[in-house]
Amino acid sequence: MKAWKEHPRLLLLPLLLVSHLHSASATSQSLGISPQDLKYFEGSAFWCRDGSKRIPKERLNDNFCDCEDGTDEPGTSACPKSKFYCKNVGYVPQSLYSSRVNDGICDCCDGSDEYDGFAKCTNTCWEAGKASREKLVKKVNVYREGLKIRRSEIESGKKLREQNDITLKSLRKEEKVLNEQVQKLKVEKESIEERERRERDAREKIAKEEAERKLKEETATGNIADQQPKTDVVEVNSVDESQNTDLVHHETEVDSAPTADETAEAPEVHLTELQEEPKLDELSKEDLGRVVASRWTGEDTTVHVPEEHQDHHSADEATDNQDHDADIDSDLEPEHEYNEEDDYAAYREEEQVPETPPEPRKLSWWERFIPGALKRVYNREPVNKSEADRIRNQYSEASTKLSTVQHQISELESKLKGDFGPEGEFYSFHEKCFELKVQKYNYKVCPFKQAIQEEGHMSTRLGNWDGFKDNYTAMMFSGGDRCWNGPDRSLRVKLRCGVRTELRNVDEPSRCDYVAELVTPTFCLESKLQELQKKLDQQVSGVHEEL
Amino acid sequence: MASVEGRGRARSCEGKRTPAAMASPGGLRRLLWCVAIVVLFYGAEFGAAWKEAEFRKCHQSKFCKDVRERAAAWARGESHREIEVREISLKDGRVAARLVPAGNEDEALVLELSTYRDGIVRVKVVEETAPRKRFEVPQVVVNDFEEKRLGIGSIGRRDGASVVQLSGGFEVVIQHKPFQVQVKRGDDLVLSINSKNLFDIQHLQVKKEGDDWEDSFRSHNDKRPHGPQTVSFDVSFHGSDHVYGIPERATSFALKPTKGANINSEPYRLFNLDVFEYLDESPFGLYGSIPVMVSHSKKRTVGFFLLNAAEMQIDVLAPGWEQVGIEQVSDESSSGKRSTGQNEEKRVDTHWIAESGVFDAFLFVGPSPKDVVAQYCSVTGTSAIPQLFSTAYHQCRWNYKDEADVAGVDAGFDEHDIPYDTIWLDIEHTDGKKYFTWDKNLFPNPKEMQNKIGAKGRHMVTIVDPHVKRDDNFPLHKEASSYGYYVKDSSGKDFDGWCWPGASSYLDMLSPEVRSWWATKFSYSNYVGSTPILYIWNDMNEPSVFNGPETTMPKDAIHYGGVEHRDLHNAYGYYYHMASVQGLYQRERGTDRPFVLSRAFFAGTQKIGAIWTGDNTADWGHIRVSVPMLLTLGMTGIANAGADVGGFFGNPDPEMLTRWYQLGTYYPFFRGHGHLDTKRREPWLFGEPYTSLMRQAISARYQILPYVYTLFKEASVTGIPLVRPLWMEFPEDESTFTRDDEFLLGPSLLVHGVYSEGAKSEKVYFPGNETWYDVKSGATFPGGKEVEIPVTLDSGIPVYQRAGSIIPKKLRHRRSSTQMQNDPYTLVVALDSKYEAEGELYIDDGKSYEFEQGAFIHRRFKFAKGKLTSTNLAPTKSNPKKFTSSCLVERIVIMGVRARDLVTGKHAVVESEDRWIQTDIGAPSLIQGAYSSALILRLPNVRIADDWSIKLG
Known part of the structure; x- marks a missing residue:
């Protein structure tokens, strides 16, 4: 064991000596070349891989870039496009950008990328290898266990x-x-x-x-x-009064939603601009500050309304809460909860809104x-x-x-x-939703249906099911609620292998583009397990060879 | 993720709501309220970007309207009024004179004229007696300027005028009746003040019963307690073709007339404002102001600077301007009265209106463009030499959200092998927009985060704005309010405005005491979580006040010494910037050059730090206008400036972003930045070919860093900017005078952006008589011609090296500039028709002030008679400090070599060592497929710091 640890350092010694000469000597000509490529440079001359030039052997790793594609300088930083190979005995070999060679930062665990004497690198390959193997073993075990669940x-x-x-x-x-x-x-x-x-x-x-x-x-x-x-999803046999009104409102809501959008957009700009000017002047100093700030932030300034109205809000919210809860209770059949595109909480909430006006309710047929x-x-x-x-x-x-x-x-x-994966493995996900609470937000992802973000009883649609992406490694939800000053919301759920199914790492890297990870045994693929096992075997056998 | 705090709805992942989603369970009343307000503000948000109506036009300001109309009337000969010089004498080596307007002795003025070395004349005019002292802008003129004053020995007399001789054959002539100041060279009139008799300083008054001085705009009322006090006058540039300068605005470099026979636009306004979504073509003033105008013609260049920080409106006048707004324009009067018998003369007349302050003018006689900039910078200071890292690429976004995000972006650059030096954190990194604090959830371990960035030789910048959150639990606020360090409102209370944190007060940066106090806040102990790799960004320092008139501070707010905000508005951001720079300077006890980027600026900002052109937009027009904007800044002393690459507002498509990077490579300050609402745009997010092309563009910047840094050194010594109009290097080439789609970076690189989608070609003008070499291919183009150059996205933008120049580069690709320190140099020699070339290289440690004690290397490279020689340009006297470099020259590229010399098997010899060097024929750049047209000297391996000569065999 000890001998093995010392070995790479001994290897480095001649390189350190060479380094001060600045142009590499014959002994270091093989520097940075991967074992498979050694053959390529065997003759007295070689071609730049792009076929542009033929280079005499003495110009291999002479610290001057002759081939624009970097063929002639695998061991130096002379060519921007070359790659430096480090053996990393005890760990896995690595191919580095030439920008890392002698840049004062130890990149290879064997330190072979820093040979000009400015940086002192210690060999950490054994530790790295050990940690990596342990990690791999863990991963392989997760995959094994996950794979069983996947199969079932x-x-x-x-x-x-x-x-x-x-x-x-x-x-x-x-x-x-x-x-x-x-x-x-x-x-x-x-x-x-x-x-x-x-x-x-x-x-x-x-x-x-x-x-x-x-x-x-x-x-x-x-x-x-x-x-x-046939086409209507509402179940006629369970139509009671309240649901019936729901249906009515539903339709009006769906119909009127786009119109509301339209009015808010460009065509109305003219009108609103005319109104906007005197309006700004009428605002209180504080509101003016908020409104102007909102141009940059895109904050909606609607929440801040005169006190009187705010009071109404809270009062309304309180009652609405109850209504809402009752609504959910009566609606609990999970089968139907996400049947309709628009059948999600936000809309349901709105349906309540028009109840207040004493408009005569349309009687059903x-x-x-x-x-x-x-x-x-x-x-x-x-x-x-x-x-x-x-x-x-x-x-x-x-x-x-x-x-x-x-x-x-x-x-x-x-x-x-529907498409439930190459082997139909996601079939049971049709009935499932996965949730994650991040600070005040609750994220709810229902595969094959939709994804939403809930804040209290407010709900924002992040997107409707838009199929699997990237060869079944991600689920896409798109066409969610429109952002102010931004695009329609969307969510990309990357699939990860794990024993327990859970949603994690919800993030919004740029405004209204959401990403998340769904860890699930269903994604523990056999091919990936084999790949990992192979990698592990290689690492282990590599260590044995060295020993 | 910005949120204006104090609203109970700070948001994180929530995003904006559509009207549909916004209606939460609430009564109909609430729904209606929401809809009403949404429609109201939705329209505002998506309407025409620039809120024109929210900003004053000239006629909406009493002072501007009055003066502008009166000037036209005077010029038409209505109620004519003359100023007469009554007494003139020499005092203390200065000319002193009494000026009496219209025979009114009560309103007599005092003129003081002094001359300085290098062709500078200063003219100051103040009231002889006044109820109040006018504000004079401190800290702008450099401390040692008075040392350059030349005592005037005598005043000559000629034809009822007084004459003072200057060097270089120039003289100043003071005409007595009517009063006029002229700069002449022989019989040539160069510049004149008051040749149109518009000189007027409104005599300060004491308010009388019935005087209505107030001036309202929209809901804001300006009390104007001191009444009208404008300083207005005309300046004429004789023999001139065009005038330039007076930033900041997004418009052409050569300033178009604002008033003339068929022209009646707004005057150019100098009033620092935070202009939301500014347009790419408008005379409207933006974030900074420099009251400097430069005029250029084939014969000469001349400059004018008014040291005054009040709002200013400047008209560039074209013939017939007096009749603008008058119903019947008679041809007779428009051409007849205006001219003073000099009909043939080319001239540009300008009319300046400053709301308050003094007349303190500096005249720069040139005669070359570089002379004028150098003369101006000898008054207000030369450019601060930046840290090397800050001349490399900066990656910014509003906002990198948390430590993981920062780590991810940092890793992204490494993963894609794209170099960058600095990552920036915008306002969201703070705890509730309280600057000098960190959001504990998002940035729990700021030091650790910085250490990780710093371990790769990279740096970080955080934002610190001048508004302070009015939060009693915020120590900074408590201190500032208890010490009385805030600007006061007109009633004497701490001014209470609105900015990112909500209710905010603004530090009174006019006060030296407040500045010193502010500077201490940057120490490591005060700025908890800061480390030595952390630098600063000052935004919103116009100042931006969301609920103030025109989004800024009311003019009747009160500063230190009872000075009205009106008097110093344009310099507020400058003082703030100055104090922040002082803070970083003290942080390392004067051993580390501060880096503070500012949005607002004023005359003299160049000696403090860099600026950027503010919140631009992702569209082609904004890429295009960035060039005249940077040209203008350069001509007015600001060498270190850039536009946000990618455009702050909106989403650039990958082509636009690539084109912007390709141009940004040559901005002095090179930063990618985007608004909170924009899509991520880190250079690797668009796939190929874009990732490679953006890498190439950024890498091209790193390759020329030795050249760029040498240019920054030059700017720090002389003030000559990096971004130069073509006529700065080719003053006699008239085709260049209105050219602002291309520029020179330093003397040797010609840069022409690509400004439209899918462009197939660009018309490039090659100035001068010598050849230009394509930097990538080495292809040659003769000077003095416009050529339609085919362009593709892959080929990048057209960039050429000037014949006769030598450019030092470092071609090795690295993670950041820090790792390039020991890398070898490449010298690119571009031979001219005499088969000669020369260039310079300046190197120091890139961060300290030891260069002041001689710790630097300054080389001159000269190619002549088939020999390249490196000689020392640094003073050889024994210096207390030394800077050494073991860097070698790995490659010498010679373009323009005669065909008979361009053959393989040639050798070159390092003469001092008698060592042979192999040569090759190759491309001038390390770009695949480039045409082999240059002679390449392989591994000469001479030390960059040494004297040597290499002779071609």
Whole structure:
């Protein structure tokens, strides 16, 4: 062991002697050349690798750059583009930029890059090698363990996929049955309604006409609603009042969001500029300072509003908190939480906003149809009522079921079509979200769906799922909320191998470009394990050879 | 990540919110509030960048409007008013005279005229009696300037005028009626003051009942307690083609007229302001002011400097200017009355309006462009010689976020083998924008961080601004307020403004006591977490006050000695910069050259430190305008300056960024910087070919560091700038007079940027009669011609070496300049038509003041008669300190060698050693594919410090 440690230093001695001569002598001609390349310089002359010149052997490492590509000076700093090879016995060989040769900083652990006598380098290869091997061993173990989990992930993914396939098949069957039912009930319903119509006609012409028009109108709406659930994600069977309003607001929100954006952007500049000027002058000194500062910082100055309004904020926030919590509770089915592009917390929060104005709530088709029109009309038809109601109820139930099933089918179909990694290893990630708290922010990454940043109950979308990147080594979320003065937010999640799955190192290297790491056994690749094992074996055998 | 503190919403990873995301669960009322305000300020943010309406135009300032209109009326002959010289005598070797305006003895003025060595005339005019003393700007004229004064022996008389003889055939003539000061050389009129009879010093008054002196602008009211007090006058440059100078503004180098027959623009304004998103073409004044104007013609160069730190507005007048704003312009009157029978004469008339202060003018007679700069710098000081590291590449960003970020960027440079010397930390590194503190979460171990950077020979710069957070727990604030060190508002309370930290007060840097106190804050014990590799950046020192008039301090704020801010505004940043430099000087007890970058500047800033051109923008226009901006700064003494490479605002695309680096290589101060909101732009983030091209550009700077450092030495001795207009080296070449798309770096390198996207060619003008050599390929171009040069991104920007020059370089690639210390030199010889060339090299330790005691090497290289000789230029007297270098010359490149000499197998001989050197034919640069056109002397291995001669075989 001791002998091994001394060995490289002995090697260095002749170099140190040579160094003061400034031009390298024959003994140091092999300096900085990797063992594989030694052959290249065997003859009495050699070509610059770019083919530009032929160089006599005595100009190899003579401390003058003859080849612009650096071929002739592997052991000196003479050529900007050459590389210096250090053996680093006991550790791993290294190829350095020529800028590191004799620059006074010890770069190679064997110190061979500093031979001009200005810097004294000690050989630290043994320590470095040891530490590196230990690290490698640890890493290999992590990979082994991780790989096991990965394999089971792949298996369970497969199973899950099979299950989903089975579910899909049975859902399709169910859909078929339901479809037939609905069609049948529809015919029955229509014939009953036809009879009803005639009876009403007979009884009270004017009233009937009125009722009929309404009914037709409503039936028409109902039919559209019947057909829609295929694309609509909201589950009709669980539609209660609150969710129904959600849906309504949702749509308006989605529609109006871009318009809000547009108004805020360039086209309105003219108008706002006109307003801006007197406005600045009306601000208090302090607000003026903030507003002017915000030009550089891009800080939004909206938070600071006159006291009176700020009070409102806090009051509102308090109540909103409760609302929000209640909202989450009622919404807890994880399956649906991130189904829609826009179905994320920030929007949900906004949905609450318009509740305050006493604007009349739009009644749903169901509300109007069933309790209102239906009863009003049929109370007068005691003969047909129970039968008609029964048919209608059956029809309604069946079509609701059908739309639910259709919704599940489309969801499953799109899921099954997704890219879950080369071996489908990320299949189970579809149902998972990973969170990390960094100071006051909570980051929530839901693969295949979206990523958000939460601050209290405020939520900012960092991006929607944009697929795997760089050969399945990263997950990309893009098209997140627009930054002020900046781009759309995006998040790049680099995958790392580890035994436990966790999100870590969330960072924002430049404004609104986020990066994070997701450590997971699912990313412990067999090929990488083999690579590491090989590296470790090489290092270990290298040490043995030296010994 | 900037946040204005004290708002409870300091943010880290949060970023900006869109209007949609901003609406949090709140009532409709809140939503509406948000939307309303968002729309309001969103528009403001995304609107036209420059907030023109927030800055005063001339007509929005009482003093400017009044004087500008009155001057035109006077010039039209309305209410004409003459000043007469009543008494003239010699006092103490100076000319003393009484000037009486319009026969009004009560408003008599006193003139004092003195002459100095090297062709400088100083003319001072003040009121004979006044209720108040006018402010005179201290600390700008160098201490030993009076030692250069020449006693005037006698006053001659000629045609009712007094004449004082100067050296070099120049004379000063004082016309008595009307009063006029002229500089003449023989019969040639060179410069005149008051040839248009616009000289006027508004007599100081005591406020009377009913006087309305206040001046409002937007929501700000200036009390103007001392009333009108402007100093205004006309200066004419005779025989002149163009005038230059009066920075800082983003506009052409040759100043365009502001008033004339068909011209009516704003006057050039000198008023230091923090201008958000300034435009790349505007006469509007920016962060710094130097009231120096230089005029040049084929015959001569002449300069004028008004030592006055108040707001100034300067019109460059073109014929017909008197009629501007007058409804009917009659041709007769516009051409007839104006001229004084010198219709044929070329001249440029200018009209200067200073809001307050004194008339203290310096006239520089030239006659060469270099003479004028040297004369100006002998008054206000020559450039401080920078530390070597600060002449290399700087990497900055608002903000490198934390220690890991710093380590990562540092490692990134190493990983990509790109050299850099200094990494910068902007405001976010502090604890709540309290300067001299560190954010404990982001920078818990600042010393350790600096030690790691320093271990690679690199340096760090942190920002320290002049506003102090009004936080009772901040010791600096407590001290400053208890000592009364803040500027006061007009009511006498500590001025309370708004800047990065929120509510802030501003140190009164006019006070020598405050400056001394401030300087102590930079000691290692006071600046906790600082180490010897840490240097300083002064920003916001115009001063920037976010809620002040025009984003600065109200003019009626009060400084030390009761001086109004109005009087010293343009010098505030200078005093602040000065005190910070003093701090770093004291930190190492005068053994280490301070490096402090400042944004604001004034006449004399060059003797303190470097400046940069402020918050520019990532667009081609800003790359382009950086050249005239740096040319102007150079002509007014500021040798050490640069523009932010990449542009502060906005995101440069990789081509633009590459082009900017290629130009930045030749900026005296070379720093990459970007705004908080911009995408990361470290040179390796754009992939190939960009990474390689940016590496090449930065590396090109490192290669010429020996030359650049020698130029800085020259600037420190003479004041001659690094960035020179072509006419500084070729004063008689008229094609160069308005040329500002190219410049000379020192005497020997011609640099022409590429200023447009996808450019295929650039029109390069080659001045003079001699050849120019492409620095990469060695290709030659004859002087006196404009040539369309094809350009590609790979080929870089066009750069040429002047025939007859020798440029010392170090071609070895290193991590930073520190590692280059022992590297061998390459001398690049560019032969002229006489087969000769010469050049210089200055070397010292690059950081201390030991050069003052002789510790430096100064060589002269001369190639003549087939022989390259190195001789000593340093004084040979025995010096207390010595600087030695064991560096060798590894390569001598000779361009322009005759074909018969350019053959292989030739030898050269080191004569003193009788040693033979091998020669080769090769390219002048170590760039692949370059054409082999130069003779290369391999490994002459002579010592750079020695005398030697090498003869070609």
